[in-house]
Amino acid sequence: MGTMGTSQEHDEMDECVQALARVHSFLHNELVEADADAIRVHLHACERCMENFEIETTITEMIVRSQPVQQAPAALAARIQTMRLTRR
Template sequence: MDECVAALSRVHSFLHNELVERDADIIRLHLHACERCMENFEIESTITEMIQRSQETAASAPATLTARIQAMRVTTRR
């Protein structure tokens, strides 16, 4: 059951390709082995696809904003 909780808590990150490959592989293996989690994943995947299709193409952030955010990320990682 703990594996199910862990897998489902990271399903959104998995759907958005935000996990490192090792973590994504762990989620994939669990989903293939657990029918209940796979059903939940399929529902979340369908909802995510519907949301993405309903949104207009997002405008890109201004280059200056992107640069400022990247600078902040580098600063906070040290």
């Protein structure tokens, strides 16, 4: 046997690489539903990727909690709304 794993192991590794490359987009709900479903299926089937996903989720939650909630000044919000209405 060679040093490479089986083709099934290689395919599974490719799936892991693809899932983890898009985990941030998945966390931020930036994927179309079909792609999000594919990642969900992979995460449920792959313990290693699920562990990485849980770590990324925790980090994302910590970042969100550490950022103060800010709102644009009323005058700026009004200008933006006016710009949006005039561009349509």
